[in-house]
Structure formats: structure tokens, C-alpha cells
Amino acid sequence: MGTSGTAGIAEATQEAADPSPAAPRASTSLLWALAIPLAAVVGAVLAQFPWQWFGIVIVVVAGFTAPIVAGAVWNRAGAATLAAVTTFALGLFAGPALVEAYVKQYGEKADVLVVDTAKYRNAGRNAERDVCRVLDTSGKVQDLAEQQNCHGQFKPGQHIVLYKDPLGILKPWADAADDRGFDAVSLGATGGLFTVTAATLFYAGTRRRSGREMDARKLRKYGPPRRSEP
Structure with missing residues (x-):
């Protein structure tokens, strides 16, 4: 700015x-x-x-x-x-x-299987991001990003829980345990x-x-302004 x-x-x-x-x-x-x-x-x-x-x-x-x-x-x-x-x-x-x-309090739960995990490199930002590929019971495959709680903590072959927004606006949130606690x-x-x-x-x-108080503080600290010599 x-x-x-x-x-x-x-x-x-x-x-x-x-x-x-x-x-x-x-x-x-x-x-x-x-x-x-x-x-x-x-x-x-x-x-x-x-x-x-x-x-x-x-x-x-x-x-x-x-x-x-x-x-x-x-x-x-x-x-x-x-x-x-x-x-x-x-x-x-x-x-x-x-x-x-x-999403943990009001979302719908779905059991999914972690198929693969990887790190995606963004060349433009010179940064790496974790990606988790999961498979649900219907056979649908989807990739989860860090914003969905994928930070490399899940392992391939692990069963995890997806909490889905009941309004369908937010992306699903992944968690290792079936726990709706805060x-x-x-x-x-x-x-x-x-x-x-x-x-x-x-x-x-x-x-x-x-502003007047600040001017008074400066005056006490530095003294009155001096005239420049001609």
C-alpha cells in the first residue's frame, strides 16, 4: 500500500x-x-x-x-x-x-482412502504445496489441497474422514479421525x-x-527550534 x-x-x-x-x-x-x-x-x-x-x-x-x-x-x-x-x-x-x-459440527462425513500424496511445485511463486489424492466409496477420485488440511500428515493406504459443507460452498475438510470435537x-x-x-x-x-501533546513532548525533549545562521 x-x-x-x-x-x-x-x-x-x-x-x-x-x-x-x-x-x-x-x-x-x-x-x-x-x-x-x-x-x-x-x-x-x-x-x-x-x-x-x-x-x-x-x-x-x-x-x-x-x-x-x-x-x-x-x-x-x-x-x-x-x-x-x-x-x-x-x-x-x-x-x-x-x-x-x-464443518465438523454440521458437515456430512465421508470415509475416503488416501491413494497418493505428493508435493506440487509452483514455479511462479517458487513454493511447494502438499496434495493428497483420495478415493471415496463411490469410486470418485479428488485431490485435497493444504487449505483442506492436507499438510503431508496422511500416508497412502490410510483411511481418513472428509467433512463436507452441507451448503456445498466450502471445500471438504480432511481429518485423520472421526471426531467432531473442536x-x-x-x-x-x-x-x-x-x-x-x-x-x-x-x-x-x-x-x-x-497533536498538541506530541508537539509539547518534542519541545520538552529537543527544546525550541533554533534559527539558522544567515
């Missing part, structure tokens, strides 16, 4: 982020503290759907908005850095964790990142510094 894009977001958020004295700081701080991580979660979930690029854009916008609001508008550099990191991390963890929880680690990480992001932004908003 270029300088013009950064300036545009800062200008768009300036009015809401710096309210009049009559509006309590806590209300606007809470608004941004919830809106930004919620946007990251929504984008992360949409990134698991066929229109994944739309979700990725939402996560990126949320990830850049967090430090702009906390740092450029509220003048809290430390909180801005932490909020940026946790917002992007939330965008990475939330999507797979919530999709897995959804993944406490991934959901805990998602909840923790959401909490840290929201708490950081709320702290930055309630402890925000005005």
Missing part, C-alpha cells in the same frame, strides 16, 4: 478517531477495538470460500488500518505495532479454525489474538495523544 493509500485511510478515520470533547473517548475506542479484529475475522473466513481474494483484501485493509488508527491518529506507536502484528496473525488463524469448527489450540489462538488486538486498540484509544 503506497503513501497515498495510507494517507487516505488516516484521513478517513481522523474524524471518528478524534471526537469532539462531548463524545467520550471510550465509545469511539471501543468501536475501533471491535471493528478492526471483527473485519479481520470476516476476511479470514471469506478467504476460505471460492471468492478468497475478497477476503484477503479485507484482512490486508484491517491489518493496515490498525496501525494507522493507533499510531498516526492516536499517536501510540507501540500499540500500533502490536495491533498490526496481531491483526495480521488473526487473519491467518481465524479462517481455518472457524471453518474446521463449522480444536482447542487453534480456537484458543484465534480467541487470544482477537482479545489482544481489541485490548491493544482500546488502550491506545483511551490513552490517545493529540
Whole structure:
């Protein structure tokens, strides 16, 4: 995102982020503290759907908005850095964790046999991706990608379970065991990142510094500006 894009977001958020004295700081701080991580979660979930690029854009916008609001508008550099990191991390963890929880609870189960596993090399991105080829009871063969929980953990000849989205929108999710329980680690990480992001932004908003306060801090630290000699 270029300088013009950064300036545009800062200008768009300036009015809401710096309210009049009559509006309590806590209300606007809470608004941004919830809106930004919620946007990251929504984008992360949409990134698991066929229109994944739309979700990725939402996560990126949320990830850049967090430090702009906390740092450029509220003048809290430390909180801005932490909020940026946790917002992007939330965008990475939330999507797979919530999709897995959804399909395991409401999806249709199908027993499949792992026929083969391989690594697919993307020459354009210079990266390798795991692929699992499975065979279901009807004789249909399909390839599972990393987005479907294929990370090289399955072996040829192994029976695994596919959880299929009842709406038919999401791709099937593969799991080694017939267990509809939640993944406490991934959901805990998602909840923790959401909490840290929201708490950081709320702290930055309630402890925000005005431009006048920042000028006074610079004056105390560096002293008054000196005139250049002719």
C-alpha cells in the first residue's frame, strides 16, 4: 500500500478517531477495538470460500488500518505495532479454525482412502504445496489441497474422514479421525489474538495523544527550534 493509500485511510478515520470533547473517548475506542479484529475475522473466513481474494483484501485493509488508527491518529506507536502484528496473525488463524469448527459440527462425513500424496511445485511463486489424492466409496477420485488440511500428515493406504459443507460452498475438510470435537489450540489462538488486538486498540484509544501533546513532548525533549545562521 503506497503513501497515498495510507494517507487516505488516516484521513478517513481522523474524524471518528478524534471526537469532539462531548463524545467520550471510550465509545469511539471501543468501536475501533471491535471493528478492526471483527473485519479481520470476516476476511479470514471469506478467504476460505471460492471468492478468497475478497477476503484477503479485507484482512490486508484491517491489518493496515490498525496501525494507522493507533499510531498516526492516536499517536501510540507501540500499540500500533502490536495491533498490526496481531491483526495480521488473526487473519491467518481465524479462517481455518472457524471453518474446521463449522464443518465438523454440521458437515456430512465421508470415509475416503488416501491413494497418493505428493508435493506440487509452483514455479511462479517458487513454493511447494502438499496434495493428497483420495478415493471415496463411490469410486470418485479428488485431490485435497493444504487449505483442506492436507499438510503431508496422511500416508497412502490410510483411511481418513472428509467433512463436507452441507451448503456445498466450502471445500471438504480432511481429518485423520472421526471426531467432531473442536480444536482447542487453534480456537484458543484465534480467541487470544482477537482479545489482544481489541485490548491493544482500546488502550491506545483511551490513552490517545493529540497533536498538541506530541508537539509539547518534542519541545520538552529537543527544546525550541533554533534559527539558522544567515
